[in-house]
Amino acid sequence: xxxxxxxxxxxxxxxxxxxxxxGALHVGGFGTLGLSCFSSDQADFVLNVQPAGPGRSGxxxxxxxxxxxxxxxxxxxxxxxxxxxxxxxxNADGDFAPEPTVAQLRWHISDAATLRLGRTHNPAxxxxxxxxxxxxxxxxxxxxxxxxxxxTYTFDGAEILSxxxxxxxxxxxxxxxxxxxxxxxxxxxTGTDEAxxxxxxxxxxxxxxxxxxKASYVRGRVSYSTPDLDxxxxxxxxxxxxxxxxxxxxxxxxxxRYDLFALAARYETDRWLVLAEYGYRPIDDSFFRDMxxxxxxxxxxxxxxxxxxxxxxxxxxxxxxxxxxxxxAPLVDTVLAATRFDSRSLSLGLSRPVHANATLKLQLDWIxxxxxxxxxxxxxxxxxxxxxxxxxxxxxxxLDFVF
Amino acid sequence: xxxxxxxxxAMLLAxxxxxxxxxxxxxxxxxTHEQAALQHLSRDEAMRVFLKQQPLPTAARNLIPFDRTxxxxxxxxxxxxxxxxxxxxxxxxxxxxxxxxxxxxxxLDANQAAVILSHNPAAITYTPRDQPLANSKTxxxxx
Numbered sequence: 001x002x003x004x005x006x007x008x009x010x011x012x013x014x015x016x017x018x019x020x021x022x023g024a025l026h027v028g029g030f031g032t033l034g035l036s037c038f039s040s041d042q043a044d045f046v047l048n049v050q051p052a053g054p055g056r057s058g059x060x061x062x063x064x065x066x067x068x069x070x071x072x073x074x075x076x077x078x079x080x081x082x083x084x085x086x087x088x089x090x091n092a093d094g095d096f097a098p099e100p101t102v103a104q105l106r107w108h109i110s111d112a113a114t115l116r117l118g119r120t121h122n123p124a125x126x127x128x129x130x131x132x133x134x135x136x137x138x139x140x141x142x143x144x145x146x147x148x149x150x151x152t153y154t155f156d157g158a159e160i161l162s163x164x165x166x167x168x169x170x171x172x173x174x175x176x177x178x179x180x181x182x183x184x185x186x187x188x189x190t191g192t193d194e195a196x197x198x199x200x201x202x203x204x205x206x207x208x209x210x211x212x213x214k215a216s217y218v219r220g221r222v223s224y225s226t227p228d229l230d231x232x233x234x235x236x237x238x239x240x241x242x243x244x245x246x247x248x249x250x251x252x253x254x255x256x257r258y259d260l261f262a263l264a265a266r267y268e269t270d271r272w273l274v275l276a277e278y279g280y281r282p283i284d285d286s287f288f289r290d291m292x293x294x295x296x297x298x299x300x301x302x303x304x305x306x307x308x309x310x311x312x313x314x315x316x317x318x319x320x321x322x323x324x325x326x327x328x329a330p331l332v333d334t335v336l337a338a339t340r341f342d343s344r345s346l347s348l349g350l351s352r353p354v355h356a357n358a359t360l361k362l363q364l365d366w367i368x369x370x371x372x373x374x375x376x377x378x379x380x381x382x383x384x385x386x387x388x389x390x391x392x393x394x395x396x397x398x399l400d401f402v403f
Numbered sequence: 404x405x406x407x408x409x410x411x412x413a414m415l416l417a418x419x420x421x422x423x424x425x426x427x428x429x430x431x432x433x434x435t436h437e438q439a440a441l442q443h444l445s446r447d448e449a450m451r452v453f454l455k456q457q458p459l460p461t462a463a464r465n466l467i468p469f470d471r472t473x474x475x476x477x478x479x480x481x482x483x484x485x486x487x488x489x490x491x492x493x494x495x496x497x498x499x500x501x502x503x504x505x506x507x508x509x510x511l512d513a514n515q516a517a518v519i520l521s522h523n524p525a526a527i528t529y530t531p532r533d534q535p536l537a538n539s540k541t542x543x544x545x546x
Contacts, residue, residue: 030501071501083503106503112458116503129502132546136497161504163457170456209486270488301488353490402497 024075032134032397034065042384043377045367045394048151049092049143051185052190054394056381063090065141065398067132069101081106090193092183093378101132101154116159119367123159123174123203124150124216126264126277135400138273138299138308139349140363144376145293146314148341149281150218150260152197155180174203174216186226187378193223199258210269214244217262222283224253229287232331241325250322251287251335258283275298287338289318310347314376316340337386342370365394430532431480436524443467444543450484451475452527455505456496468508469519469528477510480529483545 018091038045038061041272046053047064054061060303067089074082085102104118120352121129131153134140157178164171175199183192199220205388228250233385236248264277275297299308316339325332367368369375369389433449436443441462445454448460454470469478474489481487486493495505511519513527513536519526521538530536532544 026506028500030497046513060546069501073500073503073506081503102501104503111464121502133497133501136418136494136501165458170451268491269486270491272483285416288469356489356493359490402501 002158012385013206017218024259025330026073027070027357029068029070029282029361030069030133030135030204030400030402031248032065032132032398032400033062034140034396035060035062036394036396037061038392040377040390040392042381042390043375044159045376046378047144047155048148049182049184050090051094051215052159052379055392056379063336063394065134066090069132071102079108081108089132092185094185099154101305104290113162116161119154119156120159120176120178122153122155122218123176123201124218124260124262126212126214126266126275128153133402134361134398135357135359135402138275138297138306138351139347140216140361140396140398143277143293143295143297143310143312143345143347145314145343145345146262146277146279146295148314149293151289152180152195152318155197155199169208172203172205174201174205176201177242185247185378187380193224193226197222201360210267211226212264212266212268214264216260216262218258219263220258221255221256221259222253222286229253229335232328232335234333236325236328240326240328245260246329247322247324247332250285251332253286253288256284256286258286271301273301275299275307287335289316289336291316291341304352307353308347308349308351309347312347313344314342316373320372337372338374339374340373342373344368344370344373354399355401357403358399361396361398361400363396363398365396367392368392379383404410414459429479430537431476431483431529431545432532432541433529433545434520434525434536434539434541435466435527436520436537437540439527439540439542441522441527441542445544446484446545449543453481453500453508454485455508465525466527467523467525469526470510471507471516471528471530472510473510476529480545 035143036054037059040055042056044053044057053064067087069085069087071085078275083104084100084101086098087101088096088098090096100119102119104116107115111113123129125147127137127315130136155178157176162173179198182195184190197220199218201218203216213255233248233252236244246307247403258281260279260281262279278294280292295310295312295389297310299306320336321329321333324376345365345367347363347365348363349360351361354360368391371388374380375389433444448463449461452463452466478489481492499505516528517536520536
């Protein structure tokens, strides 16, 4: 029996011969061939839900950024289109099994409005939808301090896109309602735990010549549990009295509401690139705490070279302990501490097109988790100094391409 | 022999950068079928047509843009109407294509452009002003 996420591929395979003969089929793709080395031997640097990366698991790792994606767009009728994008990257299960990252029916209601149904990308940040198309972005990867605020990127649902013009500005309005199930790998262990999200998102992008602004708002609900967390919250409820039960209810990530406010601004000419984004993600009733992140990137084209620099920071807000924990205070404090990811980074990079469809990028990141923070890492070793983490360096060399 | 100090190296690099050859600029014309209803396009409107930024002005709504296969001609056109280098243009379309927002115009050589333009009243493309396409009219001149 085919799995539900295979149905778009099967549907498209059935349609391919007829569409290809009608000239209504477009095939393309993109990818990255990368190698990253991380100076830490106390933790791994990973992207979102990857189970391991360069660092403690191995000094250098090609899996951090390497990926390959193929996209097929089929024009079914003059107003109806189907798009399927399969992406193979290092995923939560620790393999490169291809997954549909786009599988959507696009109904062009008018010249300026499109309804998309199916699998689409979270539209929160400027490069969220094209986060894997590294060829189309200035860095080797989007800054995690901001893009990790909502590390779920593919959703299933409905989305409306509407374009307009106002006072010389091109506008795009985006509205969506969608759900997602994502696997989250356990640190230093095998296996994953599933998170369920449902959210509605609104976005407005304005661009004119060299300037672009984007504002987004996301409201959603998330559920996530692990056997360890379930055991702790169960003990609080059964042995911690009314206060313990109240605390368990406040910490349990069960249909908890989250919001995300995001702002982006970009100034880009053939010479200069100045790009900044800010995100604030409060969350209710959860052991996760409110977080915000920001970065600014400045780049300068010098001939075919573009050197660039990015300064980024992540902040966490929330208590480190709770008086209702009683005898369970050490365990509750550990859980609260586990979600403190405050970190700063300075990235210096250099990119150069090496072919019409390929760009070579070299990036050096200086990364410093704040005191009392796990940083944006995973698989921490027992020698990781949580109170005073060291600064470390991540070096990446990537070849980004499209075809 | 003079020592290569950091200042001398910087001056040498700056000199090489400033002395790099610049591309020749030739006047261009944006052209449509000679019987097309469209009479004139502004640069901003031409940019929106070729970058497929909806909604388009009423007179340009049904136009089908065609790019040219000549790299230097295409580069000069997009530099003139949109201020975009070839690399920025490719990044623009990569982002559009892989987020399902549309595809770049089809590219034609001079012969193909002449054939398409003479048979399709909705076609619009660009050409050097000194290489006019048959059965076409100019809706925008770019110096």
